[in-house]
Amino acid sequence: MTAPGPRREDFGARLSIDRSVPGRRAVDVPAWHGSKTSLPDSSLLRDSLRLPEMSQGELVRYYTALSERNYGIDSGTYPLGSCTMKYNPKINDLIASQPGFADAHPQARAEDAQGTLRTLLELRRGLAEVTGLPHVSLAPAAGAQGELAGVLMITAALEERGELATRRRILVPDSAHGTNPATAAMAGYTVTHLPTAENGSLDRATIEQELDETVAAVMVTVPNTLGLWEQGIEEVAGLIHDAGAYLYADGANLNAIMGRVRYGDLGFDVAHLNLHKSFSTPHGGGGPGAGPVCCTEELAPYLPTPVVEECADGIVRLLAPERSIGQLQQFHGNVGVLLRAYAYLRALGLDGLRAVSGQAVLNANYLRTLLHGHYDLPYDRPVLHEVVFSGSRQRRQHDVRTYDIAKRLIDHGFHPPTVYFPLIVPEALMIEPTETEPPEAIEALADALIAIADEAAEDPDTLHGAPWSAPIGRLDETTAARRPVLRWQDVKVSETVSRLSR
Amino acid sequence: MTAPGPRREDFGARLSIDRSVPGRRAVDVPAWHGSKTSLPDSSLLRDSLRLPEMSQGELVRYYTALSERNYGIDSGTYPLGSCTMKYNPKINDLIASQPGFADAHPQARAEDAQGTLRTLLELRRGLAEVTGLPHVSLAPAAGAQGELAGVLMITAALEERGELATRRRILVPDSAHGTNPATAAMAGYTVTHLPTAENGSLDRATIEQELDETVAAVMVTVPNTLGLWEQGIEEVAGLIHDAGAYLYADGANLNAIMGRVRYGDLGFDVAHLNLHKSFSTPHGGGGPGAGPVCCTEELAPYLPTPVVEECADGIVRLLAPERSIGQLQQFHGNVGVLLRAYAYLRALGLDGLRAVSGQAVLNANYLRTLLHGHYDLPYDRPVLHEVVFSGSRQRRQHDVRTYDIAKRLIDHGFHPPTVYFPLIVPEALMIEPTETEPPEAIEALADALIAIADEAAEDPDTLHGAPWSAPIGRLDETTAARRPVLRWQDVKVSETVSRLSR
Amino acid sequence: MASPHPYIPATEADRARMLERIGVDDLDALFADLPAAFRDPAIDLPPALTEPELIALLADRAAENAAPSRPNFLGAGAYRRSVPSIVSHLVSRSEFATAYTPYQPEISQGTLQSGFEFQSVVCELTGMDVANVGLYDVASATAEACLMASRTTKRQAAALLELIHPGTAGVVNTYARGAGLRVDVVASPDELSDEHACLVVQQPDFLGTIVDLEPLANAAHDVGALLVAVADPFALGILKAPGDAGADIVTGEGRDLAGAPAFGGPSLGLFAAGLPYLRQIPGRIVGRTKELHAPDDGEPRTGYVLTLQAREQFIRRERATSNVSTAQALIALGFTIAVQALGPQGLRQSAELCYQRAHDAARRISALPAYDVPERGPWFQEFLVRGPMSAPELSAALSEREITGGLDVSNRLEPEARDALLFCVTEATPDAHIEALIEALAEIGDEV
């Protein structure tokens, strides 16, 4: 039995500004009873400001309703490959929001911030242990900024060696995350793409061929974005060093190998980590994150400022390495995220970190096994933290795209995996369950994907139209890009335009 | 276009215990490294304990999902009559959860709890001002306990007067909340019901007739549960006092008259307030609340313990009134709720309180006007904080009950009003918008109720089957009561039974 | 009315429009029924504060309490617990916090299903058949238990075994007075007679001692009375479930497992009983049921409702089992989550840790030259300490050293309590606080 409810509200059409009523307000500002200073010349002042006017209760309802139109890790399985969507322990948030930490001023004297600084120092030491790279700057605000730091450190080293003018190329595998080539370009390098071999690792021959005195660095993601170990990377490291170049580790996938193998031991010169991924700080709908950069003794002088150090007087201070590439943030990085990562590290210890990587890998392989045969598996071998399937068969046989499969998964109550990445896998479905999903959830996800594969054959239109049960139906992304409406003002303008053009 | 999603999960069938996997856990307990004391004799110890075993992430998801199956004030309009569901300012929660307040131990010396005690003292003073009753105990945990306190104070006073043996009756209007007669009974009195006159106030003649030397007290709700002023209550007070009885105010509806008229001035001897209603502390899904009891000089010696007082040495202390009826709580009441109420009082001041009562009344009358003619209005006059319609017409003409109307309102996105109360209104729809609903919300609620009235005529089955869009369909309350399943254990038992009986 | 307050949406313009629609000239017209003689009295309230002012004021106030970091060894009914961090996060979700009693089950499954979880957890802990969704606090729950025992046994007296918390005894007395119940405080079950509806015993007792409930249950049952056990739900992590020892009704205080002591409240009264008493239980009860109609896509699904409401005041009015209406639902939710987060192992380990730490601290204190820890039998987390001076003097000496010592119980009759303070150490008492205490006691001892 179903009967029609009243028409569903077009919630997205009513923004705060559409709910605004002149004169309403959500908070009061204290009055000033002291003697008054006249304001600066009116030419320096604004006349008007358009912002919504709502009562406190209305505003709370609006954002509560918006939150209910969002899916987070606490809503269910969120197996975005490469993003490591794992459970975010609430204790981390509570710790970071303690007034002693939260109210610390970034310009405070070191003596007045020893609690924060000592915690950062211990995080730094922990990350050095875990990566096998002894020097660390916690400054980068996210992975991409960590990459930029690492590449600029290589620049600085090359400059010192007098080879900067000649070494203008960075080699990047074709499976790399987009930030890698983008970073190389931002740092002024030309990007050479390295093909992936059939086993899912780098093609050794091409590397050997490309490695010459024009190469500044090779950026490798370990494990790579196929969820696979980069075979022979320790030997490749030797080749790279022999050629006078540096080896950079994109450590966004550290979670697969934490406690089991270390970038430093393998011959990497520099690496960044994604604490919001491997170390479980909340992703926040797109940040804040933190992307510490870790390096060898050789590159340490170039680390971004600041580096946290214990000084001879026992005080922990923020210092600038002697030939630092400079600052990346106005202050000292996303400290609140770093505190959370520290809490995570301390909650786990070494055994815990190994349990994390072990279970993450076990979960990915379990999923790989359960889905085996239902979707194409371009690199059909045991994986590490994630597994990349391809929807090619569904595309070819039933005109169902990976896009459709992803949308249909929403109807099954799951957040879809990463799609169309890595670029080398056609119709890619990149699935990373993480260690915090129970086996039951992995089984349910596999069941849903298998049911969808069946549906692709039997009833492809259901997939083409999906999702059916989300707060909103499939959205028109093309028009969004073609006729951009990017703010309230535009809404009014475009509504006026469309009214006039009727 | 709609297509079937996968079958909706039977979420309610999977309790924590059904999700339990032996060995999982959500928190770790520190190990004890000190010297061990042997445990008491095993005859004093338990062998086993059945509780769910879940990882932290699973438990968080389970309760997050449960929260999403709940509707609160932050979800939308929640016009439960008599319950005063108004916006709960978040600042109140933040204040009460400050460690200085939250960590205070109830057995602390007064000197070590002056922050809490001074705040309670000021709340006490504020409530005395607002009610015009100079003495207050903040101890009662909710309205009903405040009532019990008030009635027991009357008992104590009568005892002192030597009239307890004879004055065994309490008069309670037939429109009263169920707690009033239940309280009178708990306090050992016989309840005599007073009829409501046609104008919605007490029938003066009956009162005069009933008032004799067997009457201990009259409990009156002001304004009453019809949302109406109790006409001539100040004169009735005189009659009651002349007859040697006491006049009790159920102040659960104080929000209608705050800052405008006071129980003490009208001749009431004792009143309780519902801070979780009038003073906007969150209702918490059914508490905690706070129900302070306020009284005249005469009844002050009997107030429940403790009463907060400033002593000659400037220290604020919790004291026992000399002939107190005793304690109501192991400690000092729901202090956290009292702190919230204080924050609310201070955020408003007198002007704010008057704005609250003014807007609450305006909103109720606005709704009354908008719905006029669409539903029967047994007491058709301006109302105070709430308005009580009747679904009698719908019942008679279309076989649609108020129950159906309420359920259908859920499909329109509203929490239904209170139904079937007060008992004197057949098919009652008791609606209290409160001052925190914007006019737009009241209009939308009226529109929905009007649409439902139309639907009752045109398509009653849609109402009979409602709600259609809630997380779950209409529930079988009869079977729940007839074959009670009240805990996990029962689920197993009843499932076994039903399996065996197949 | 001035321009709107942030808590009130309607503006002057809104109000004008609404008044016009209603057809009255001004707001006063809507208050016309209020007696003119008493309208708009002078009311003396401090002026309204903006949010920043309010925060500042109440931060100052909070700072006037003893600092939360100050070592504190008070127990006696309120215990510092290691509450799992997820509790505050989940309980503050506004769907839970800003709802009311689940009168409309279809949009209140969150409150209802958690209520069912709560009842189940309380039954498991106490070893009883049925539980309600909670009452105000342990004391009022115990008072309700006495009333219920009186209703079911039709007897007009309740016996309290001596070592019950004075606050609990106080509330029993208050409620009993209304119900016309006599309350006898008894030193031993031998004093029970067939006038007694119940024997109330606290586990552990007020001085911290673990009680063997079984003989007490037998003694009560021998005279046809019920055994009401007032049990610490945390201690039940290791102690025998009172139901298994023969209790008929079990009450308890759930506040500390759900959050901070908060100067005693919000509290949470646990109430569980044997199946025979089901229809006599006070307060709300959640039951499991199904949808009336199967949805399109299958069988009727499972849901939860308030049930057995014929016991309650809003239906039964003066014949209700209790007048209770609003109770402590949100605290019950916190309690449920905390207990489930700890789980069966965690609750046991945590209670054991509490036991070990308290005993260790007691041992260290008794090893100090001038101190004595008199024992009264096996105990859980509270112990008596006698020092080299009177109890109030010792308390004051500790206070001078910024330590809040145990509760002064020196005026009690129990011989062991004479001159003693009742100290409490739990799993959550910081090590540093214990060190500070031992040092301070030693110092004080030296100085005498």
Add this chain to the structure above:
Amino acid sequence: MASPHPYIPATEADRARMLERIGVDDLDALFADLPAAFRDPAIDLPPALTEPELIALLADRAAENAAPSRPNFLGAGAYRRSVPSIVSHLVSRSEFATAYTPYQPEISQGTLQSGFEFQSVVCELTGMDVANVGLYDVASATAEACLMASRTTKRQAAALLELIHPGTAGVVNTYARGAGLRVDVVASPDELSDEHACLVVQQPDFLGTIVDLEPLANAAHDVGALLVAVADPFALGILKAPGDAGADIVTGEGRDLAGAPAFGGPSLGLFAAGLPYLRQIPGRIVGRTKELHAPDDGEPRTGYVLTLQAREQFIRRERATSNVSTAQALIALGFTIAVQALGPQGLRQSAELCYQRAHDAARRISALPAYDVPERGPWFQEFLVRGPMSAPELSAALSEREITGGLDVSNRLEPEARDALLFCVTEATPDAHIEALIEALAEIGDEV
């Protein structure tokens, strides 16, 4: 692997079952690809802590920072603000906090619609046409602005007007180095040439002075350069929108309006620009659109998506406008809610209150015998103080009195800064702190 950690659900039994299904003997088999020589190295980490231990450790750590209640007059890029209380409540809702970049718009409308709100708010405040959903912080946003100016003007130098925050200048330098951009610090717009892609100016400037942007915009435009204004969004509550003064790009720091200073981060870089630069903007942008298919019950509804993604690294790779991916979405949400809670009146009043309180404090300090408050023009919330001793000495003297004075700027070249501390007073600086400061300064003055 031992028994599971609370963060990891799978038990030993689960693992055995899974391994069997996968068809391997043990977990090691799945790690077989890892080079044996480097497997399982010694790693020195402190042992795992349980939750209560972790809480205790980090509470102790937090207490090693200066007490939050200590008077503090630091500003210089991080300001104590009266953040509306609803912000922390809403931002901590886990649907927001535990989501990621909204790749799947149908179940991410919360993040997306709030992103659209954020862009709108930033445009209104800055007076610009378009904004992204935020970058890391003001400094990196300003660096990106320089790169963008360079891309659009095809020029290889950026000019920074002297009084820019040193942290911002530092980051511009770091980014410029990679991009091969020259950075010139200029004392006046007269030093601009047609080599400059942009002139970067901070509003208010590093020493707190309000800048007249219009002549600077004209000067920049005269040489074909863009004006990049680095504006404090809170000060924009009263100051002219940089867009209205001719700025082409506006950046700013949003952290303080969203929450606590948190030792500088998480921060929030605001980034807005004129419409001509739309396709050059770095970072994510949210756009409004409709459902592709109309639902049964009417017209296609409105939704939000990430748009103009052809600018971004994950599509355009080495030709992207920036490498930024994860940014600061949750802080942007807090910022949006805070600004909308204040509303147009509240933001203005709050900025005015800040202005008045700062000026009042400055006046009182300058009235002290031994003190001087040199002014450099109209200013907002920061002012220079010269005392009866050197700046470091004054700072130390205040520190001794448990007061954190202004930032030592005595080594700067501006004559007014010589020997001075840069004090900050905002709407949220407690009155009592200001009193304490005045008293301490007076005392210090007397003692000299």
